[in-house]
Amino acid sequence: MATTRDRILDAFEALLVGQGSRAATLDAVADEAGVSKGGLLYHFPSRDDLVVGMLDRLREMGVKDAEKMRAAPQGAVSYYVETSKHTGSAFDRTMIAAARIAQESDARASRALDDLRDAWFGVLAEQLDDEALARTIQLICDALYFNAIMGLAEEASLPAVRTVLARLGALDTRA
Amino acid sequence: MATTRDRILDAFEALLVGQGSRAATLDAVADEAGVSKGGLLYHFPSRDDLVVGMLDRLREMGVKDAEKMRAAPQGAVSYYVETSKHTGSAFDRTMIAAARIAQESDARASRALDDLRDAWFGVLAEQLDDEALARTIQLICDALYFNAIMGLAEEASLPAVRTVLARLGALDTRA
DNA sequence: GTCTATAGATGGATAGAC
DNA sequence: GTCTATCCATCTATAGAC
Numbered sequence: 001m002a003t004t005r006d007r008i009l010d011a012f013e014a015l016l017v018g019q020g021s022r023a024a025t026l027d028a029v030a031d032e033a034g035v036s037k038g039g040l041l042y043h044f045p046s047r048d049d050l051v052v053g054m055l056d057r058l059r060e061m062g063v064k065d066a067e068k069m070r071a072a073p074q075g076a077v078s079y080y081v082e083t084s085k086h087t088g089s090a091f092d093r094t095m096i097a098a099a100r101i102a103q104e105s106d107a108r109a110s111r112a113l114d115d116l117r118d119a120w121f122g123v124l125a126e127q128l129d130d131e132a133l134a135r136t137i138q139l140i141c142d143a144l145y146f147n148a149i150m151g152l153a154e155e156a157s158l159p160a161v162r163t164v165l166a167r168l169g170a171l172d173t174r175a
Numbered sequence: 176m177a178t179t180r181d182r183i184l185d186a187f188e189a190l191l192v193g194q195g196s197r198a199a200t201l202d203a204v205a206d207e208a209g210v211s212k213g214g215l216l217y218h219f220p221s222r223d224d225l226v227v228g229m230l231d232r233l234r235e236m237g238v239k240d241a242e243k244m245r246a247a248p249q250g251a252v253s254y255y256v257e258t259s260k261h262t263g264s265a266f267d268r269t270m271i272a273a274a275r276i277a278q279e280s281d282a283r284a285s286r287a288l289d290d291l292r293d294a295w296f297g298v299l300a301e302q303l304d305d306e307a308l309a310r311t312i313q314l315i316c317d318a319l320y321f322n323a324i325m326g327l328a329e330e331a332s333l334p335a336v337r338t339v340l341a342r343l344g345a346l347d348t349r350a
Numbered sequence: 351g352t353c354t355a356t357a358g359a360t361g362g363a364t365a366g367a368c
Numbered sequence: 369g370t371c372t373a374t375c376c377a378t379c380t381a382t383a384g385a386c
């Protein structure tokens with residue numbers, strides 16, 4: 001069973017992702033988490049503490065994901081492209097939630113996302129040995145992500161990306 | 176001299192882009208535009224009317240941009256890639272502002288952005304005659320855009336994209 | 351650790367003077 | 369067309385009971 005603390009962060013993220021920061025009020029979060037506002041404020045004394053708690057979780061998840069990507073049997077590029085299609089995982093949700101906060105000029109959130117991207121880029125560059133290609137692949141995956149975030153129509157994109165990456169000889173990076 | 180109406184929309188967009196929807200309150204918009212709240216509410220009777228007014232401007236600008244892209248002397252791909260680096264133009268700002276609103280599950284904003292992307296894709300596909308490539312280029316430019324939106328570090332990306340697109344023979348599409 | 355009650359500030363919106 | 373004054377709902381946060 002998840003701790004109350006985690007359920008509150010889950011609720012905060014769900015509201016950020018689903019309806020944006022404006023809708024993620026303390027009342028709404030408490031309601032979504034099934035606690036009273038007072039109960040929420042016991043765990044997170046201010047709204048800003050919710051943000052900090054969420055970014056802490058993001059960093060933890062990010063470290064684990066980079067390790068998984070590095071060790072992926074299908075190669076880091078395929079792993080990265082496939083997992084960028086926004087599967088709705090807990091990690092996805094936390095990333096998108098952090099993106100919402102970053103857009104409010106929150107330097108901590110921007111920093112956390114930047115660090116994540118740096119870690120991924122490190123693995124891509126390591127396996128591809130081609131910096132320009134690694135950066136371009138990262139951009140493509142950013143876009144798959146962000147389009148998903150914004151609810152834009154994108155079913156056609158992933159097959160197109162696979163086609164072009166195959167053309168570039170970038171898909172199979174196993175030694 | 177810009178009309179008061181336009182100055183108000185400019186202020187609304189500036190706040191959305193700079194500090195997010197949460198900060199774009201009627202008070203803040205009125206202040207930024209140099210009018211009173213009452214003055215603002217004469218032109219836009221509710222906050223939602225600000226959103227509608229902004230999306231109307233976006234559509235107007237979008238039509239003009241697609242025409243410019245189609246007629247660009249350097250070819251549509253180059254035009255599209257170069258203008259995607261977030262130059263800070265009025266059109267840029269309105270697009271990003273619309274993106275902020277779209278993230279709050281506003282179907283009208285998502286629709287307006289989707290229509291814009293459709294128009295661009297049409298021009299790309301027309302000049303490249305390669306759908307997979309057109310879609311991938313659009314994704315790359317989405318990402319250049321979105322990373323700029325979120326204040327992520329991206330100076331290294333544009334040269335990388337030029338390199339890879341040249342490798343794909345996609346940069347010069349002039350007949 | 352969780353709740354209710356409430357304070358104090360800020361938000362969106364109306365009324366009416368100029 | 370723009371302003372001030374004001375209303376009411378909502379938001380963040382505190383206090384204190386259980």
